[in-house]
Amino acid sequence: MKWVWVSLFAIWPVAAIALSAVSPSMGWWFPESPVTEPAVAEPGAGSSESVNPLGREIDHLFYVILVICGVVFVLTHVGLAWVLFGGARRTVARYFHGNHVLEVVWTLIPAAVLFFIAFYQMEVWAKFRVESYYPADVTPVAEVTGRMYEWRIRYPAPGKTLMDTPQPDDLYAVNELLIPAGEPVLIQLRSQDVQHSFSLPEFRIKQDALPGQRIPVWFQADQAGNYTLLCQELCGWGHYKMGGVVIATPPDEHAAAMAALAAKQQSDGVNQTDDEESEIASTTAVTGERN
Amino acid sequence: MSTLAPPSADAAISGGDPHGAHSEHKQPGFIGRYIFSSDHKVIGMQFLLTTLFMLFVGGAFALAIRWQLAYPWEPLPILGKALFPTTGGRITPEFYTMLFTMHGTVMVFLVIIPILAGAFGNFLIPLQIGAEDMAFPRLNMASYWIYWPAVFCFGYSYYAAGSLGAGASSGWTAYPLLSALPDANPGTGPAQTWWLYGLTLVGVSSMMGSVNYLTTIINMRAPGMTLFRMPMSIWGMFITAILQAFALPVLTAASLMLIADRELGTCFFIPTGQLLPGADVATVGGGQPLLWQHLFWFYSHPAVYIMVLPAMGMVSDMLACHCRKPLFGYKPMIYSMTAIAGLGFVVWGHHMFTSGMNPALGMTFMVSTILIALPSGIKVFNWIGTIWGGHVRFNTVLLNCAAFVSMFITGGLSGIFMAAVPVDVYFHDTYFIVAHFHYILFGATLFGVFAAIHHWFPKMTGRSMSERVGQLHFGITFLAFHGVFFPMHLLGMAGMPRRYADPYVHPPFENLLGMNEFMTWAAIVMGAAQLLLVANFFGSWAFGKKAGRNPWLANGLEWSAPSPPPHGNFDLPPVCYRGPYEYSSPVVMPDRDYLPQDEPAEAHAVQGA
Known part of the structure; x- marks a missing residue:
């Protein structure tokens, strides 16, 4: 029986690694980015690579840690199985209280590895959260406000910049965030009621919406497509269904989509003419100057 | 010497007076002996039985959660019709949030913390240091009996609003504003307040225990039991007690502040101008919800170590005993435990990497x-070094201990991913986190507890547990455990969020349903396997083989007391001559491979380490 138990401790890590190795092809890995519509149907057929340059850096850090931890996992479990195997064969135990050299070795080596891991993360973290490390050309595109159980989005009128306080000509949408693809965009994240978390799995981006604060979050979609937007901080019974979509389109299409949104929102429903659209455009130009 | 003495417990108790202050209570009645007992062993057993019961309660919540994740919105079997008549037995999303809130609450506050400190801390501390009881027996009794009002408060939170569908539902972490605004959700009304009362009371219970353990360990060690001769279990309990003594007041304060926000109109955690859907007026505010997270995790991160350090200590003891070999690196073990505790006070912010606190x-x-x-x-x-070169007994205790080591490695390594801030940005609030802490709290701590139950059961009851049933329980639990929790890493990789009643409404998670079904069935098997533990526990208590004083041929002082030890524990006050890990010592080999701590040194020329 003891050999069964020893092999159990040797086999489960192998099974775990095997399962992890096949999981990318089963769709149990980083979410696949649907770059076309409709979403890629077959698991394993899309790309698990993040659409966000920063997301790809995060993935790189993940794989660095995965390799280090994978090696440690294998070595320690080989060690554990080996000493159990040896222990199962022995009839007399060896009498010793430890080994000073070994203690020093297995303190210093892990310490060096751990410091490496820690300091290797700093730059990416700074790029994500420290404003002076943000991309120079990052543009605030919208204010995103979490509320039970939806994301409210406030855009500045076309041609204008996003203000901290709502403007009369702001455009509003729910659960649908339009962004231009291929350039870094920034949203101002707020909460209207309780805590929420703005989460874009395909971008590897997550930031809590903290009541009472406005938090800038930047990201970039390298490719056009529809991406998942989730809430990942418990916000009440409807937490699970609070989601939306980030629609990234090439900049010219994006501009057109924003103009269409503006036209739709500012139309009175009666006089939907070309004149009106140009009027809207001139109004925004004027107010834009005033701002 | 005393190992050789005949079991003359009754004579020792009625003759000598080894337990001073209790001497006037020598013949308590049934209630005094088993209910309101001030004997540390009875209190320890009370904690053990209560927490094992609560383990099943928390496990039932877990199975209901698993059911919903595998078969979303399908009627819950067995209890569904009774619990949710209005929905045809389906779990509502409101109730789902209550389920995981209560699962976390029960498992953390009513199982893991009290089963380590309350059950094993109480039982082992006086026995292992050679004391006749705790320093403050009545405080000890109070620490158990204040646990029940806490259970009542947590339980009553389900009925506080007059119906079942209104339990506390803001997660075991109770983040404001959800937990601070009574109108925010069905479960954040009176239920949340009752939950906070419960939280405060379990804190009081822990604090009473912690003060008692510290005093006992510092003041009541047997002659010769120096600090560096204490078994690792005692070091684990000692460091845990220090953590509790310094971290708990913060949680208690935070809890009272949140109660004040809810009941007295203060705004510690409530900022200005937040408007709930349907509310007429925005919050007055001026407060800061992040403050709660800081205060909560300032306790609850050290609490993570409170939930594992005693298990580490006990596993160290059991590994040495069942490998018949001195512990590898006794002092490095103590120093590393101390380092974990010290660092444990300055890491709480890793729960808040995405919270919006200062990026620096x-x-x-x-x-x-x-x-x-x-x-x-x-x-x-x-630990691996301890097994290395040992003459390993492959019994239930050792297997559970080895599982502890294996799972602690796994859970520890997955922790590195989330300690790295940028990577945590992706993994935060996904199932990767759930996998990580279940590998530590269930995989490590609970397997350590299973080992400890089998190891010290003969001392608790005087009888041995069934080895056959024990190994069967271990085998099923071990395999089913990996079946439930290892795939959670992969769910987390795929980004599946925690606390979602139905993740599959979001297209990226649709293909995870199959894996969740598998996990649920593994969880059901694992839950059923725990019935083996219960059957073994009570069956062996009634019918098990008589164990005698020292069935494992172990070294600790507790094994020289009768099994079960009487009130006052030892025949004669023990004297400690050496460290607890002198197994296979050349001094006594090859006659026997153990050298008890209280065996006088004169017989052998050599002193142990």
């Missing part, structure tokens, strides 16, 4: 958090 703090907390892997790693290496 994120970096600080990342470095301290990654560093805590260092002493944890040292402990792992020392």
Whole structure:
């Protein structure tokens, strides 16, 4: 029986690694980015690579840690199985209280590895959260406000910049965030009621919406497509269904989509003419100057 | 010497007076002996039985959660019709939030913390240091009996609003504003207040225990039991008690502040101008919800170590005993445990990497958090070193201990991913986190507890547990455990969020349903396997083989007391001559491979380490 138990401790890590190795092809890995519509149907057929340059850096850090931890996992479990195997064969135990050299070795080596891991993360973290490390050309595109159980989005009128306080000509949408693809965009994240978390799995981006604060979050979609937007901080019974979509389109299409949104929102429903659209455009130009 | 003495417990108790202050209570009635007892062993057993019961309660919540994740919105079998008549037995999303809130609450506050400190701390501390009882027996009794009002408060939170569908539902972490605004959700009304009362009371219970353990360990060690002759279990309990004594007041304060926000109109955690849907007026505010997270995790991160350090200590003792070999690196083990406890106070911010706190703090907390892997790693290496070269007994105790080591490695390594801030940004609030802490809290701590139950059961009851049933329980639990929790890493990789009643409404998670079904069935098997533990526990208590004083041929002082030890524990006050890990010592080999701590040194020329 003891050999069964020893092999159990040797086999489960192998099974775990095997399962992890096949999981990318089963769709149990980083979410696949649907770059076309409709979403890629077959698991394993899309790309698990993040659409966000920063997301790809995060993935790189993940794989660095995965390799280090994978090696440690294998070595320690080989060690554990080996000493159990040896222990199962022995009839007399060896009498010793430890080994000073070994203690020093297995303190210093892990310490060096751990410091490496820690300091290797700093730059990416700074790029994500420290404003002076943000991309120079990052543009605030919208204010995103979490509320039970939806994301409210406030855009500045076309041609204008996003203000901290709502403007009369702001455009509003729910659960649908339009962004231009291929350039870094920034949203101002707020909460209207309780805590929420703005989460874009395909971008590897997550930031809590903290009541009472406005938090800038930047990201970039390298490719056009529809991406998942989730809430990942418990916000009440409807937490699970609070989601939306980030629609990234090439900049010219994006501009057109924003103009269409503006036209739709500012139309009175009666006089939907070309004149009106140009009027809207001139109004925004004027107010834009005033701002 | 006393190992050789005949079991003359009754004579020792009625003749001598080894337990001073209790002498006037020598013949308590049934109630005094088993209900309102001030005997540390009875209190320990009360904690053990209560927490094992609560383990099943928390497990039932877990199975209901698993059911919903595998078969979303399908009627819950067995209890569904009774619990949810209006929905045809389906779990509502409101109730789902209550389920995981209560699962977390029960498992953390009513099972893991009290089963380690309350059950094993109480039972082992006086026995292992050679004392006749705790320093404050009545405080000890109070610490158990205040646990029940806490259970009542947590339980009553389900009925506080007059119906079942209104339990506390803001997660076991109770983040404001959800937990601060009574109108926010069905479960944040009176239920949340009752939940907070419960939280405060379990804190009081822990604090009473902690003060008692510290005093007992510092003042009541047997002659010769120096600090560096204490078994690792005692070191684990000692360091845990220090953590509790310094971290708990913060949680209690936070809890009272949140109660004040809810009941007295203060705004510690409530900022200005937040408007709930349907509310007429925005919050008055001026407060800061992040403050709660800081205060909560300032306790609850050290609490993570409170939930594992005693198990580490006990596993060290059991590994040495069942490998018939001195513990590898006794002092490095103690220093690394101390380092874990010390660093444990400066890592709480790693729960808040995405919370919006100052990004510079994120970096600080990342470095301290990654560093805590260092002493944890040292402990792992020392455990493997302890097994290395041992004459290993493959019994239930050893198997559970080895599982502890294996799972602690796994859970510890997955912790590195989330300690690294940028990577945590992706993994935060996904199932990767759930996998991580279940590998530590269930995989490590609970397997350590299973081992400890089998190891000290003969001392608790005087009888041995069935080895056959024990190994069967271990085998099924071990396999089913990996079946439930290892795939959670992969769910987390795929980004599946925690606390979602139905993740599959979001297209990226649709293909995870199959894996969740598999996990649920593994969970059901694992839950059923725990019935073996219960059957073995009570069956062996009634019918098990008589164990005698020292069935494992172990060294600790507790094994020289009768099994079960009487009130006052030892025949004669023991004297300690050496460290607890003198197994296979050349001094007594090859006659026997153990050398009890209280065996006088004169017989052998050599002193142990």
